[in-house]
Amino acid sequence: MLHSARFTERARRVILYAQEEAGRLGENHVSTEHVLLGLTREPDSLAARMLERMGVSLSRVRLELERQVPRGESSAVQEKQLTPRAKRAIDLAYDEARYLNDSYIGTEHLLLGLLREGEGLAAKVLQGLGVDLQRARTVLQALRESEGVTSTRVTVARMDVLHGLRGRDLLSIHDLTSEECIALLQLAAEMKQVTRRGAEVVRWRRPHLLAMIFEKPSLRTRFTFEAAMVQLGGHAIYLSPGEIGLGKRESVADVARNLERWCQAIMARVFSHQTLVELAENARVPVINALSDLEHPCQALADFQTLIEHKGEAKGKHLVFVGDGNNVAHSLMLLAAKLGTHFTIACPEGYEPNERILSLAREIGAATGALITVLRDPKEAVRTADAIYTDVWASMGQEHEAELRKQVFQPYQVNAELLQAAKPGALVMHCLPAHRGEEITEEVIDGAQSVVFDQAENRLH
Numbered sequence: 001m002l003h004s005a006r007f008t009e010r011a012r013r014v015i016l017y018a019q020e021e022a023g024r025l026g027e028n029h030v031s032t033e034h035v036l037l038g039l040t041r042e043p044d045s046l047a048a049r050m051l052e053r054m055g056v057s058l059s060r061v062r063l064e065l066e067r068q069v070p071r072g073e074s075s076a077v078q079e080k081q082l083t084p085r086a087k088r089a090i091d092l093a094y095d096e097a098r099y100l101n102d103s104y105i106g107t108e109h110l111l112l113g114l115l116r117e118g119e120g121l122a123a124k125v126l127q128g129l130g131v132d133l134q135r136a137r138t139v140l141q142a143l144r145e146s147e148g149v150t151s152t153r154v155t156v157a158r159m160d161v162l163h164g165l166r167g168r169d170l171l172s173i174h175d176l177t178s179e180e181c182i183a184l185l186q187l188a189a190e191m192k193q194v195t196r197r198g199a200e201v202v203r204w205r206r207p208h209l210l211a212m213i214f215e216k217p218s219l220r221t222r223f224t225f226e227a228a229m230v231q232l233g234g235h236a237i238y239l240s241p242g243e244i245g246l247g248k249r250e251s252v253a254d255v256a257r258n259l260e261r262w263c264q265a266i267m268a269r270v271f272s273h274q275t276l277v278e279l280a281e282n283a284r285v286p287v288i289n290a291l292s293d294l295e296h297p298c299q300a301l302a303d304f305q306t307l308i309e310h311k312g313e314a315k316g317k318h319l320v321f322v323g324d325g326n327n328v329a330h331s332l333m334l335l336a337a338k339l340g341t342h343f344t345i346a347c348p349e350g351y352e353p354n355e356r357i358l359s360l361a362r363e364i365g366a367a368t369g370a371l372i373t374v375l376r377d378p379k380e381a382v383r384t385a386d387a388i389y390t391d392v393w394a395s396m397g398q399e400h401e402a403e404l405r406k407q408v409f410q411p412y413q414v415n416a417e418l419l420q421a422a423k424p425g426a427l428v429m430h431c432l433p434a435h436r437g438e439e440i441t442e443e444v445i446d447g448a449q450s451v452v453f454d455q456a457e458n459r460l461h
Helices: 009-024 032-039 046-053 058-068 084-099 107-117 121-128 133-146 156-163 178-196 219-231 252-259 273-282 297-311 327-339 355-368 378-382 399-412 416-421 452-458
Strands: 209-214 235-239 265-269 287-291 318-322 342-346 372-375 387-390 427-430
Touching: 009 032, 009 107, 032 058, 032 084, 032 107, 032 121, 046 058, 046 107, 046 133, 058 121, 084 107, 107 121, 107 133, 156 178, 178 297, 178 327, 209 219, 219 235, 219 287, 252 273, 265 273, 273 287, 287 297, 297 327, 297 387, 297 427, 297 452, 318 327, 318 378, 327 342, 327 355, 327 372, 342 378, 355 372, 372 378, 378 416, 427 452
Parallel strands: 209 235, 209 265, 265 287, 318 342, 318 387, 342 372, 387 427
Antiparallel strands: none
16 A cells, blocks of 8 residues: 555554555545544554643544545445545655654654645544644653653654755755754755765655756865765656757756756756756756756755855854855845844955845845955955855856966965965865866865865855
8 A cells, every 4th residue: 555664563453554544444445634634543552642641632523533534435345545635644754754864663753744645534533632733842852851752853844944945946045044044054064964964864655856067167066965865765857968968959947847847956056056946946856956057056966065164153253255256146145134144245346245245145144144245455355254155267158268367367366375364264165176276276275274175165055
C-alpha cells in the first residue's frame, strides 16, 4: 500500500489498524478517518500524548469518529489502498518529518499530516475538538523539549516560514522576506552540522528532479546544486548551452513548458536576467536564479552564512564590497539590508550598483537599521569593516572591457595595504573564481583572514 521503511513500529501498526478499521466499516479503501482511528489504538504513542496535552482523549476522538464515519458494504479485499486524501496526509507526514529534521515517520508526524491535509474527515473531527495544526506543532515541540528530545531543530514559527517558501521562485533576494532569509540561513547551518557529523540529511519520500540550465559554466554552482540534490535523495540533470540554445534553437517559453512536465524545479545560470523572468512566467515549477547579470541570490545566502559563522550574527555588522557594482554586489546589498547589516560599496565613478536596487536596499535598510553607502575611497570604506568582499573586475561576457577595467579598478585591489586600513580581524571574502594578482593578491586570498573556501563550502548548504 505504501513504502513504510522509515515508519516507526508504532506508525506501521497505525496503518495496519487503519486497514482493519476500514474493513470493519465495510470500506474498500483507507481514508483519513481510518488512519485517525488507527492512531486511537496506540494509547502510549507520542500522538496520543499530544492529544492529551490538548485536552482531547483518544476515547473522545474515537467516539466522534464513530458518530460521523460513513459505513460501506463488506469487502473481501485483503490489502486496501489509500484514498487520494489519505495519500496526501501521508505525504504531508513525510514533509513534517523533513522540516523537523527527523529521519523517521512516527505517530506524531501522521497526526500532523492528517491535520495539515485539512479536507478529510479526520481533520474536520480534530478541528471540531479544538485541535489545529499550529497548536499541535507547538505541543509537539513542548513535549519533545520536556522529554529531552534534541532532534527537533526547526522551531514551530520557523517551520511555518519555511512552509511558505514551497513552490515559489527565487529570482532575487527581494523575493524573500527578512524572516525567510533568517529561516533559510538557520536551516542551512543546521544541515551543515548534520552533514559534518556524517548523518544522513533528511531525504524526500519520492525522488525530485532538478533541471540545471547553464549558459555560463561554473565549478561551484554545478557541483553544489548536484551534490545537494543527491544528498536529499533527488537527482539533478545538467543542460549545457548547446543542448538547449535558449531563445535561439528554441524559445525560452517553450523550454520552460517542456521542463515543467519532467522536473520539480528549474535552476538557471544565465547571461540575461530577463531569461529567468521568462522561465518563471512560463513554468509551473519553481525557478531558481543561480546567477544572472542582475543578481546572484544563492551566492549571497552562502556568503552571509559564512559571515554569521565567523562573526556570530549579521545584524549590526559592516560588510564592505570593494570593486564593481555587479550582480553579486546587488544581492549582497539587498540581503544586508534585510538582515540589518551595514553595507558599503567602494567603486570607481561609473561603476556603481544599479540605481533601482540601491534605492530598494536603502528603503529596506531604513526599516532594519542597515546603512547602505557608496564611497569612492576603498581605505575609507574598510575602516570599520567586519568583512571585506571583492569579485573579478570583468565578469563573464565583459572580456572586451577587461583591459580598460584593469586600469580603472587597480586602486581597488584588495591587498595587504588595504587590509591594514581595516579594523583587526576583518574577514576577506570572494565568491570565486579569483583572478589572483588583479582584484586580490595571493597573500591576502591565502592569508589568515580569508574565508573564501568557507564561502565555497557553504554553497552546498
